[in-house]
Amino acid sequence: MSDEADRVRDEFLSESQEIVEALSRDLLLLDHGQKHGHADPDLVNSVFRGVHTLKGIAGMFNYRELSEVANVLEDLLDHVRLGRVTLEQRSLDVLFEGVEVLQRLLGAVRGESHQVDVASFRHAAHDLLGTGSPPTPDALEAYDLDPSLLGVLTEYEEHRLRTNAEQRVPLYRARVRFALSSIDTDLDGLKARLKPVAEIITYLPSVEGSGDDAIELEILLASSTPLAELRLLVGDAPIDVVPLRKGGSQTMPPPPSRPEAGPIVREEAPRPITAPLDLEKRGGEGVEGIALRAVAKTVRVDITKLDHLMNVIGELGIVRSAVGRIVDRLGARAELRQLASELQRIHRSFERHLEALQDGVLDVRMVPLGQTFDRLARAMRQAAREDTKEVRLSVTGGETEVDKLIVEELIDPLLHLIRNAVGHGIERREERVASGKDPVGIIALNAYQKGSNVVIEIEDDGAGIDAERVLARAISRGLVDASSANELDEHAIRQFVFLPGFSTTDVVTELSGRGVGLDVVRTNIARLGGVIDLQSAPGIGTKFTLTLPITLAILSALVMRVGEQTFAIPLTVVQEALFLDPDGVSLIDGREMISLRGTSLPVVRLQELFRTAPSSTARQYVVVTSLGQRRLGLVVDALEGQQDIVTKPLGPSLAGVRGFAGATDLGDQRVVLVLDAPALLDEVLSSEARFLAAPEPARGGYA
Amino acid sequence: MTATHPLPLVGAPAEVALATSPRTAVARAVREDGATQELLAFEVDDAKMALPLGAVKEILKVAPITAVPRAPRAVLGILSVRGHITTIVSLRATLGLAPLDALPRSARILLVDRGVEVVGVLVDAVTEVLRLTPAEIEAADVVGAGLAEHVRGIGRPAGTSDVVVLLDPIALLRPLDATRRGG
Numbered sequence: 001m002s003d004e005a006d007r008v009r010d011e012f013l014s015e016s017q018e019i020v021e022a023l024s025r026d027l028l029l030l031d032h033g034q035k036h037g038h039a040d041p042d043l044v045n046s047v048f049r050g051v052h053t054l055k056g057i058a059g060m061f062n063y064r065e066l067s068e069v070a071n072v073l074e075d076l077l078d079h080v081r082l083g084r085v086t087l088e089q090r091s092l093d094v095l096f097e098g099v100e101v102l103q104r105l106l107g108a109v110r111g112e113s114h115q116v117d118v119a120s121f122r123h124a125a126h127d128l129l130g131t132g133s134p135p136t137p138d139a140l141e142a143y144d145l146d147p148s149l150l151g152v153l154t155e156y157e158e159h160r161l162r163t164n165a166e167q168r169v170p171l172y173r174a175r176v177r178f179a180l181s182s183i184d185t186d187l188d189g190l191k192a193r194l195k196p197v198a199e200i201i202t203y204l205p206s207v208e209g210s211g212d213d214a215i216e217l218e219i220l221l222a223s224s225t226p227l228a229e230l231r232l233l234v235g236d237a238p239i240d241v242v243p244l245r246k247g248g249s250q251t252m253p254p255p256p257s258r259p260e261a262g263p264i265v266r267e268e269a270p271r272p273i274t275a276p277l278d279l280e281k282r283g284g285e286g287v288e289g290i291a292l293r294a295v296a297k298t299v300r301v302d303i304t305k306l307d308h309l310m311n312v313i314g315e316l317g318i319v320r321s322a323v324g325r326i327v328d329r330l331g332a333r334a335e336l337r338q339l340a341s342e343l344q345r346i347h348r349s350f351e352r353h354l355e356a357l358q359d360g361v362l363d364v365r366m367v368p369l370g371q372t373f374d375r376l377a378r379a380m381r382q383a384a385r386e387d388t389k390e391v392r393l394s395v396t397g398g399e400t401e402v403d404k405l406i407v408e409e410l411i412d413p414l415l416h417l418i419r420n421a422v423g424h425g426i427e428r429r430e431e432r433v434a435s436g437k438d439p440v441g442i443i444a445l446n447a448y449q450k451g452s453n454v455v456i457e458i459e460d461d462g463a464g465i466d467a468e469r470v471l472a473r474a475i476s477r478g479l480v481d482a483s484s485a486n487e488l489d490e491h492a493i494r495q496f497v498f499l500p501g502f503s504t505t506d507v508v509t510e511l512s513g514r515g516v517g518l519d520v521v522r523t524n525i526a527r528l529g530g531v532i533d534l535q536s537a538p539g540i541g542t543k544f545t546l547t548l549p550i551t552l553a554i555l556s557a558l559v560m561r562v563g564e565q566t567f568a569i570p571l572t573v574v575q576e577a578l579f580l581d582p583d584g585v586s587l588i589d590g591r592e593m594i595s596l597r598g599t600s601l602p603v604v605r606l607q608e609l610f611r612t613a614p615s616s617t618a619r620q621y622v623v624v625t626s627l628g629q630r631r632l633g634l635v636v637d638a639l640e641g642q643q644d645i646v647t648k649p650l651g652p653s654l655a656g657v658r659g660f661a662g663a664t665d666l667g668d669q670r671v672v673l674v675l676d677a678p679a680l681l682d683e684v685l686s687s688e689a690r691f692l693a694a695p696e697p698a699r700g701g702y703a
Numbered sequence: 704m705t706a707t708h709p710l711p712l713v714g715a716p717a718e719v720a721l722a723t724s725p726r727t728a729v730a731r732a733v734r735e736d737g738a739t740q741e742l743l744a745f746e747v748d749d750a751k752m753a754l755p756l757g758a759v760k761e762i763l764k765v766a767p768i769t770a771v772p773r774a775p776r777a778v779l780g781i782l783s784v785r786g787h788i789t790t791i792v793s794l795r796a797t798l799g800l801a802p803l804d805a806l807p808r809s810a811r812i813l814l815v816d817r818g819v820e821v822v823g824v825l826v827d828a829v830t831e832v833l834r835l836t837p838a839e840i841e842a843a844d845v846v847g848a849g850l851a852e853h854v855r856g857i858g859r860p861a862g863t864s865d866v867v868v869l870l871d872p873i874a875l876l877r878p879l880d881a882t883r884r885g886g
Contacts, residue, residue, distance in 0.1 A: 311786040311787075312786070314786055315785065315786050565769075565770060565772075610772035610773065611772060611773075612770075612772060648786070648787070648788045649788065650771070650781065650788055650790070651788065651789065651790045651820045651822065652819045652820050652879075652880070653775070653778065653790040653792070653820065653822060653876075653879040653880075654771060654774055654778065654781075654790055656775075657771060657772075657773045657774050658773065659772075659773065660771070662788070663769065663781055663783075663788045665783045665786065670767075670769075671769040671781055671782060671783045671788065672769060673769065673771060673772075673781075
């Protein structure tokens with residue numbers, strides 16, 4: 001496939017993905033609304049429009065199956081919109097299934113999967129469309145409505161009018177005058193004010209009241225709010241609200257013809273408006289115009305372009321430090337001191353702007369976790385249905401922002417944890433009732449920023465993890481020997497669930513806790529420079545805590561020297577650094593260990609591991625790295641300090657070299673390798689499970 | 704008929720850009736039997752060798768190279784070329800020759816496009832750009848068996864007694880792919 005075709009496909013995928021995410025978000029809101037007795041018709045419309053757009057672009061790019069599924073879904077939504085299909089759990093299920101199928105089809109376009117079963121959704125949708133009930137006797141007849149008005153309503157508007165009439169929501173007719181020059185913003189403002197208390201069924205330009213610089217709209221409203229309050233709400237617009245009366249002859253008072261009483265047009269239109277108000281922009285379609293305007297304010301940017309910008313900024317940083325050195329040299333010469341201080345000022349200002357530029361680019365990479373949480377909510381709903389469990393999701397901190405790349409990589413681990421929480425954490429209804437819990441389980445997703453890290457918690461109020469069973473399993477799998485197990489506390493024992501080989505499929509049903517592939521989750525999180533921790537109390541629940549760097553683009557690193565060579569290591573994995581006491585090193589089972597506050601810490605000399613030139617330093621340091629419960633001390637010759645670095649990948653030629661996450665430019669032409677701490681820990685500790693679970697009293701406590 | 708050009712060399716880390724689209728240029732140079740070929744000639748261990756000019760993107764002076772522990776033997780290390788981490792290989796090591804005790808001042812790094820990436824290839828010295836007509840080139844299959852896979856042929860510029868080994872960049876650097884896991 002050519003680059004151009006790739007680019008087009010990527011663009012299609014990213015746009016479609018956004019639509020599908022919005023769809024599932026709206027569906028979840030609808031689901032929530034439906035359960036609480038009020039499904040917002042605007043949401044149905046929003047879903048309908050999203051599916052319509054998706055159908056359009058899928059057709060345009062010739063993804064036939066995608067376009068067909070979108071078409072079926074659109075039909076279904078149209079029926080829901082018009083009240084021919086009732087919005088209830090059954091129809092919602094079909095809608096969710098439809099969105100899921102769309103998601104899978106997008107996956108297929110991406111090449112992630114091959115076979116997508118479309119048939120079952122089609123059948124479900126078909127069945128649903130067949131059950132549509134005919135509209136009930138016309139409640140509208142009770143109202144005295146101008147037939148000419150009914151004639152111009154769209155089918156949807158008429159349906160909304162009818163629904164409101166059936167539900168005995170009072171109907172109103174209002175006339176509002178708008179200045180042509182500001183009608184867009186004024187109308188939006190009015191809509192926003194009315195939205196909480198009333199439903200705008202339609203607005204039509206009225207025939208009489210419109211002039212050259214003003215237009216009068218007739219608005220059909222449904223609202224349970226008293227008339228006086230409604231009038232107050234729409235107060236600052238010249239408006240008149242009249243209830244539509246039942247039966248009686250209903251006459252509209254003449255439009256308020258009072259050009260002298262308060263300027264309707266506050267100022268002259270800055271330029272003549274030649275085009276009349278676009279009549280097609282009324283009702284549901286009008287929103288598309290607004291959506292278009294909103295879209296115009298955002299641009300979609302390929303993340304590699306941002307990487308490129310970061311690269312350039314990195315280069316500028318190198319230029320900056322070179323200029324800094326010149327300033328120093330100039331300052332050393334008395335006759336040039338004046339020049340040096342001027343240059344110094346410019347240099348500082350350059351530095352400030354460069355920092356601002358860097359922050360700006362980093363900021364662009366940030367996306368709120370909310371989108372991810374929406375996807376998780378959908379997955380949770382599905383998992384709960386499959387397992388026939390009742391679970392409620394509580395989300396906080398959806399606005400917390402994380403680097404786009406991290407978000408992408410987070411989805412799989414989080415999905416895994418959510419499915420685990422539903423499958424193995426939350427108990428069945430009967431069990432919950434028997435143990436005096438709320439029959440509906442709760443899974444909480446919390447995110448918040450903590451320094452330069454983001455913390456994500458996945459907490460359930462389920463059965464918890466039984467430490468004794470975990471230990472028994474770990475012993476039977478040979479992950480720990482029974483004698484050393486005595487020294488472990490429960491928290492340390494529970495960390496065994498993260499070990500590769502702890503769980504295999506046969507464990508899943510047997511163990512009341514979790515275990516499926518948690519080692520994979522831990523590895524993925526570690527790859528992002530993050531840490532995962534687990535706390536659990538039997539009978540009360542389980543909490544997974546993920547701590548991640550906010551961005552991968554720039555991270556704080558410890559720069560250290562081994563012999564002649566310099567390395568950097570991300571600070572997220574560095575627990576502490578200390579002097580190496582040569583007498584404190586003991587050899588246990590062929591491995592060097594030191595004692596750190598009463599616990600044994602395996603250490604490895606990087607000079608030996610990397611076979612670099614031997615060093616001559618008398619004093620050495622131990623950099624204590626930790627990933628979850630696994631710790632390893634790296635023996636180095638010198639600590640050069642902390643620095644923000646941009647890690648860049650090594651080329652394909654070096655892809656097979658283990659132990660390095662990439663390299664970074666420290667300025668002054670120095671390229672240093674960035675250590676891949678998770679890989680090093682795996683390499684050194686992998687076959688040595690007995691070192692894995694050194695309990696750590698220093699950190700203490702588990703909730 | 705041979706034309707030689709002196710090559711401008713600029714101080715480190717400045718470089719000389721040679722071709723904008725190396726891949727197509729390589730393809731053209733390889734495919735166009737019967738036409739004149741442009742080659743960049745250089746010295747390694749007193750032998751004269753050449754790569755298609757289109758495959759060489761830039762010529763760099765030698766800058767401090769960061770060694771990569773556990774890398775394949777031919778890899779000298781990495782270098783940042785305008786922000787891109789670039790792997791530098793030694794042509795001597797690639798060809799199984801002994802390394803030099805000290806790098807000569809004439810040593811240069813050629814940025815060579817090997818398809819999957821651009822790598823730096825350290826040579827003892829860059830000599831000239833050669834234009835060879837088909838008559839001046841003996842193709843590898845004509846020369847006969849025994850030639851390594853990365854030798855495309857032998858160049859004998861008319862009017863000189865030079866023998867130039869014409870290298871195939873892709874085949875020459877292919878061993879870099881064979882070093883997955885642990886190297």
